[in-house]
Amino acid sequence: MSAAVQAQPAETLATAAARRASLRCALHAEWTKLRTVSGPAWLLLGVVALTIAVSAATVGATHCPQDLTCPVDTTKLSLTGVQLGQAVVAILAVLTISNEYGSGLIRTTLTAMPSRQSVLAAKAILLAALVLAAGAVAVFGSVLAGHLILPGHGFTAARGFQPVWLSYGPTLRACCGSVLYLGLIALMSLGVAAIVRDSAVSIGVVLALLYLFPIILGFVGNAHWQHRLERWAPTIAGLNIQATTGLHSLAISPWGGLGVLGIWAAAALAAGALTFRLRDA
Amino acid sequence: MTTREISAPRPDAGLDDGHRGGFGAVLRAEWTKFRSVRGWVIGMIVAALLTMLFGVFVAANVSSACQTNGGPLKTGKACLPYIPHGPGGEVVTDSFSFARQSLTGNGTITARVRALTGEHANLSSGLAPAGSGAVPGLTAWAKAGIIVKQSTRQGSSYAAMMVTGSNGVRMQYNYTGDIAGMPGGAPAEHPRWLRLTRSGDTITGSESADGTHWTQVGEVKLTGLPLTVQAGMFATSPNYTVTQNSFGGSSNNVGPAQATGVFDHVSLTGSSPGTWTGTTIGGGGPAGFQPGSAASSAAFSRNGGTFTVTGSGDIAPLTPGPDAGLPTVTIEQSLAGAFVGLIAIVVVAAMFFTKEYRRGLIRTTLAATPRRGAVLAAKAVVIGAVAFAAGLAGAVVSITVGVPKEENQGQVLLTAPALTEVRVIIGTAAMLALMAVVAVALGAILRRSAAAITIAVVVVVMPVLISGLNIVPAGVGDWLLRLTPAAGLAIEQSIPRYSQVTTVVSPLRGYYPLSPYAGFAVLCLWTVAALALALITLRRRDA
Numbered sequence: 001m002s003a004a005v006q007a008q009p010a011e012t013l014a015t016a017a018a019r020r021a022s023l024r025c026a027l028h029a030e031w032t033k034l035r036t037v038s039g040p041a042w043l044l045l046g047v048v049a050l051t052i053a054v055s056a057a058t059v060g061a062t063h064c065p066q067d068l069t070c071p072v073d074t075t076k077l078s079l080t081g082v083q084l085g086q087a088v089v090a091i092l093a094v095l096t097i098s099n100e101y102g103s104g105l106i107r108t109t110l111t112a113m114p115s116r117q118s119v120l121a122a123k124a125i126l127l128a129a130l131v132l133a134a135g136a137v138a139v140f141g142s143v144l145a146g147h148l149i150l151p152g153h154g155f156t157a158a159r160g161f162q163p164v165w166l167s168y169g170p171t172l173r174a175c176c177g178s179v180l181y182l183g184l185i186a187l188m189s190l191g192v193a194a195i196v197r198d199s200a201v202s203i204g205v206v207l208a209l210l211y212l213f214p215i216i217l218g219f220v221g222n223a224h225w226q227h228r229l230e231r232w233a234p235t236i237a238g239l240n241i242q243a244t245t246g247l248h249s250l251a252i253s254p255w256g257g258l259g260v261l262g263i264w265a266a267a268a269l270a271a272g273a274l275t276f277r278l279r280d281a
Numbered sequence: 282m283t284t285r286e287i288s289a290p291r292p293d294a295g296l297d298d299g300h301r302g303g304f305g306a307v308l309r310a311e312w313t314k315f316r317s318v319r320g321w322v323i324g325m326i327v328a329a330l331l332t333m334l335f336g337v338f339v340a341a342n343v344s345s346a347c348q349t350n351g352g353p354l355k356t357g358k359a360c361l362p363y364i365p366h367g368p369g370g371e372v373v374t375d376s377f378s379f380a381r382q383s384l385t386g387n388g389t390i391t392a393r394v395r396a397l398t399g400e401h402a403n404l405s406s407g408l409a410p411a412g413s414g415a416v417p418g419l420t421a422w423a424k425a426g427i428i429v430k431q432s433t434r435q436g437s438s439y440a441a442m443m444v445t446g447s448n449g450v451r452m453q454y455n456y457t458g459d460i461a462g463m464p465g466g467a468p469a470e471h472p473r474w475l476r477l478t479r480s481g482d483t484i485t486g487s488e489s490a491d492g493t494h495w496t497q498v499g500e501v502k503l504t505g506l507p508l509t510v511q512a513g514m515f516a517t518s519p520n521y522t523v524t525q526n527s528f529g530g531s532s533n534n535v536g537p538a539q540a541t542g543v544f545d546h547v548s549l550t551g552s553s554p555g556t557w558t559g560t561t562i563g564g565g566g567p568a569g570f571q572p573g574s575a576a577s578s579a580a581f582s583r584n585g586g587t588f589t590v591t592g593s594g595d596i597a598p599l600t601p602g603p604d605a606g607l608p609t610v611t612i613e614q615s616l617a618g619a620f621v622g623l624i625a626i627v628v629v630a631a632m633f634f635t636k637e638y639r640r641g642l643i644r645t646t647l648a649a650t651p652r653r654g655a656v657l658a659a660k661a662v663v664i665g666a667v668a669f670a671a672g673l674a675g676a677v678v679s680i681t682v683g684v685p686k687e688e689n690q691g692q693v694l695l696t697a698p699a700l701t702e703v704r705v706i707i708g709t710a711a712m713l714a715l716m717a718v719v720a721v722a723l724g725a726i727l728r729r730s731a732a733a734i735t736i737a738v739v740v741v742v743m744p745v746l747i748s749g750l751n752i753v754p755a756g757v758g759d760w761l762l763r764l765t766p767a768a769g770l771a772i773e774q775s776i777p778r779y780s781q782v783t784t785v786v787s788p789l790r791g792y793y794p795l796s797p798y799a800g801f802a803v804l805c806l807w808t809v810a811a812l813a814l815a816l817i818t819l820r821r822r823d824a
Contacts, residue, residue, distance in 0.1 A: 061757040080752055087739050091731045098731070102639055200635065200730035201324075204628035207735060211742045212621055216335065218749050218789040219617040221608075221692075222342035 022115045026122035029113065034096075034126060043092040044134040047182070048141065051085030055142035056149070064154030074155050074164050075171045075244040078146025082178050082242070085138055086185045086235070089131055090206045093189035096127050098199035106281045116277050124190055124269065128183050135182035139175050162244065170244035177241030177258055184258070184265040185210070188234065191268025194276050209264075210235050227251055234264040304659065307650050311659040314633075315667065321629050325671045328625035328713075332675025333682070336618030340683030343610050344690045360691030361607070365436030365563070367456040367598065368503075372695050375435040375456075376565030376594025377517035380557050380581035384429065384479065384512040388551015391476045392427050392514055393492065394444045395587070396543040399423045400568070401521030402536025415568075418538075419446035422597075422781060423518035425542025425590065429477050429484055430511045431503070435563045438503045440484035441515065441596070442475040446540070450475070451781070452486035452499040456598050459781040460499035462488050474546070482506050492546065512549060513557065514581070516542040516590040517565050519597070522783065539568040539593040545586050557583065565594035599693060600782050601791045610692040611791040612705060613773040615683025619709050620745075622675050623716055624738055630664045630717035631733040634724030643824045653819045657725060661812060664721050665714040672713035676706040695791075697775035708772030708801065715769065715808045716741060722811035726818050740766045740807075749789040759786055759794040766807045768793070771800025 034040045058080040064070035097120075100106040113119050146164040155161040166172045188209070193202040213233030220226055230236055230251030238261030241254045252260065315321055367373040384390070399419040426443030440454040442462075450462030450473055474489040482502050487495040518540035559580030566580060581590040601609045637643035650656050680702065688694040697705070716737060723733035744767035748758025762768055771793035778784055778792065786792045793800055 058753050058757070062754050077752075080747075083746065083752070084739065084743060087735050091735050094731055200628050200632045200734055203731040203734050204624050204738075207738045207742075208621065208624050211738070211746065212335075212624070214746055214750060215620050215742065216339060216617065218746075219339045219614055220342045221344040225342050 019115070019118070022113065022118045023121060026113050026115070026118040027125060029109070030119075030122045030126050034130070039095065039099075040092060040130070043088055043095075044130060046088045047085045047092070047131070047134045048138045050088055051081035051135075051138035052141035052145065053081065054084045055079060055081035056145035059146045059149045059153070062150075062153060064159070066154065070155070072155070073243060073245045074146060074150055074161055075143075075168075075174045076242040078150070078164050079139065079142050079174060079178050079242045081138065081142050082181065082239070085135070086182060086210055087207065089135070089182050089186050090189040090210065091203060092131070093127055093186040094193040094199055094202045094206060096123050096190060097193045098197055098202050101197045101281075102199060110281050117273060120194060120269075120273050120276055124187055127186050127190055131186040132179055132183045135179040138182075139178045143171070143175055168244075173254065174242045174244055177254060180258060181238050181241055181261065184238065184261045185235075188261070188265040188268045191265065191270070191272035194272025195268070232260060234261045237261060303650075303652070304655050307652075307655045307659040308662060310646075310649070311656075311663045315663050318636075321633065324625055324629035325667050328622040328629070328668075329671040329674040331625055332616075332618040332622030332672065333678040334618060335621045336615050336675065336679030337683045337686065339617040340615035340679070341686040341690075343614055343687050344608060344692050361693060362564075363435065364599075364607075364693055365434075367436050368438045369455065369457060370696070370698065371457065372599040372693060373436055373456045374519075374563075374595045374597055374599050375437075376563035376592075377515045377561075377596055378566055378580035378590050378592030379428070379430075379433070379511070379513055379515050379560045379562050380583075380588055380590050381430075381433070381511045381513035381560060382549055382555045382557055383509050384549065384551055385509045386551060387478075387480050388512070388549065389476060389478045390427050390429065390512045390549045391474065391546070392544045392548075392588075393472050393474045393546040394425055394542055395472045395545050397423065397425045397444050397446070397516075397540060398543075399446065399518055399538060399540040401518075401538035418521070419540065420518050420521050420538050421445070421447045421783060422595070423538065423540035424451075424596075425516040425540055425544075426514070427475050427477055428511075428513065428515045428596075429479055431506060433511060433560055433562060438506065439596070440477060440486065440501050440503060442477055442486040442488065442498065443515075444473050444475070444542070446518070448781075450488050450498065452501070453596070453781060454484070454499075454501045454503065456596065457779060458501060459779065460486075462486075462498040463496065477512070479506075479510070479512075479551070514542065514544045514547065514588055514590050515592065515596075516540045517592040517594045517596060518568075519595040519783070537568040537593060539591055541589060541591040544588040544590065547586065547588060557581070557588070561592065563594060565592045567591045568593040595782075597782050598776075598779055599695060600776055600779060600784055601695065601787075608692040609695050610687045610690075611695050612680060612684050612687075612697055612702060612775050613709075613791060615679045615687055616676060616705070616709050616773055618675065618679055619672065619713060619773075620742065622672060623713060623741060624734075626668045626671060626713050626717050627720040627734050627737040628730075630668065630720035631724040631730050631737065633660055633664050634721050635728055635730040635733065638728045638824075647824050654816055657722075657812065657815055657819055660721050660725075661718045664717045668717035669710045669714035672710035673706065676709040680706055695776050701775050704797065705773050705775050708797065712769045712772055712801070712804060715804050716766065718808050719766065719811045722808075722815035725815040726811075741770070742767075745770065745788050749787060755786065762786070762788060762794050762800075763803065766804050768795055768800040769804025771795045772797045774800075 055078055059078055150164055162168050164171055189206045192205050196202040213229055213236055217229045237252050237257035240250050240257030243254055365373055365375050400415040401418050403416045423446035424443040426441055428439055428441035430439035431437035438455050442452050444450055452460040474492045476487045478485045482504055485500045486498045488498055489495045518538045520535050521538035522535050561580045581588055601611055720737040723736055727733045744761035744765045747753050748761055774793050774797050784792050786794050
């Protein structure tokens, strides 16, 4: 502990080159930690499998009979699995840091790498990269399912439905945005875990952030509160990025909504970095 | 944890070995573990507080101020018309057109419904305001027939025989009672004879296709019926609702509707012949599609022996949903905070088992109590009891503080009998307790807090989200609410589903696809399954 504390002034004086070197070391160390245990790989696989499974099941269960007009955002429907995939992303993100506290490894880590910012930055970079990669596969698989299944269920171009495919601008934006969404959820969860440290409490806080606001929104009828929740709740605003129809009625624009989630993630990470730096491990 | 236990180690055995004194000791040991970890006790207190806090917040914001026809902004009860209560104490709708005579003592009213027709707002292009053009058509529960009613006061007791839009001939009484007669098609092609006979407090309803061969539909007792009652013909129709069949409640379009009953062969025996008086009960006259027809207050018109009665509204219990025509709120909507409490409870419950693995305490525990089933059972009992207490505190405060707040926001509070209220409160606490047990079991199976907590939260929250926010078609959402542990939430449903009112399943508005106890049973089955799986893995694996 004392090593870490004494290292602080030195770190602030370090040159940019030294800091880059320390970040590179930290990245290498974190990568070794991640790939040598089986948990993260399984969780990433879980993100892909659950997201695609829920998306495919949802589009598979949705039909548009001939005599009805269906007010369905086919792209958003195809990306339903993200609602569940984000929970697995949250587990992965929380465990990235809370596992080290649980096992006491964090003390070894910080002895070997006294630059705490580098440690957290390395974790964030690696986590974001892995989640973005898995998220891209998951989102692509979901859209592919929608693309293949929906036209056969009555959502045809002849009835005015845009094709659920990346060649259609709004769908491309929704897909890229959903991948970024998962990345931001991971960073927000990492920030929460850095503050809370305990894996159980961290995941509880993160799940509350992910799922409670939409449920509260479902119950609240007060227009002011509805508007506030739609604009500022991390998952409600963030998932606006999936909307391709009725954009004018959204409380916040798709990219604006993703920006709100970005603010949440940045705030959580900043608070996490601050507490990580100030507290003993 | 006692030496007696250690000196008498037993091979792995379940709960069924009759070692009761031993189980008491295990229970005490687990209780000591729970109460001596400050974080867990605080976690459960936080769960209760969050349940109350969010519950009261939601209850205080179930709606915003109302504005009627461009008038000044109003709040609270000023938004609402007079809300009648039925003889059973429930909130009811009682609006219809009534062509009536007084009937003193026993007697019989007979009439032939020659035709039942209707008009409703044209909703083919979105929501149309009243009076902007109606199209012919009957709602499923449009009704016209004969009625014997205590008085013209809204909410007074009654019994009625009626022809309905698409539910055949029915005998209905005191708002909640509904007896099906012979299934019938369109009454225009099959005129239907209806008869009500009063004898003391007993009303007998019969129907006939030809006026000579009568079939009794039902016999009901209306306690406290006065000597002189009102008898006559009525017609009314609930709102016309277009529900996109495949996409839940999000696309409910609601517009006014009216029903017109044409009656002939009317006879009223038993009292001195009087004149027929037209009354619109509860503003239930014609829906105002034709200019001037609403203002003319003509509940009926007569041409020789033919009576034409046109009305709108309903004679039925008021339920959550589009038919009510009024915004409604149920008592369980103030229990929304239970979702927040659920997360806190599940976190503590999962840790209650996983922390033993984290700290290696599990080896000590199992050395002291080799019967692994007993350890699991003791943990389940302790955490279930604590979660029940936390949930009970949260639910009681949410209901007692939240419900008065709900009532003051321009929504009709659908009150429930005291016993139902108790079931809702205890059911909420029991549901949280069972989810805590599921989380303990998941902790034993997975040995990892994060995964156990996520699964326990997601299996309840995701079905509610997915079906409540209409992400998936209604049919799929219903099945999710039947099969997942979220089915247990049905125990919170305070308003029964009446067959004579169209309702839309929505967990956010108070209707679940399963009945309260059936839904709770599904959650119980999940709990048993989780415990069984936990027991198997505990016995098979090394600690």
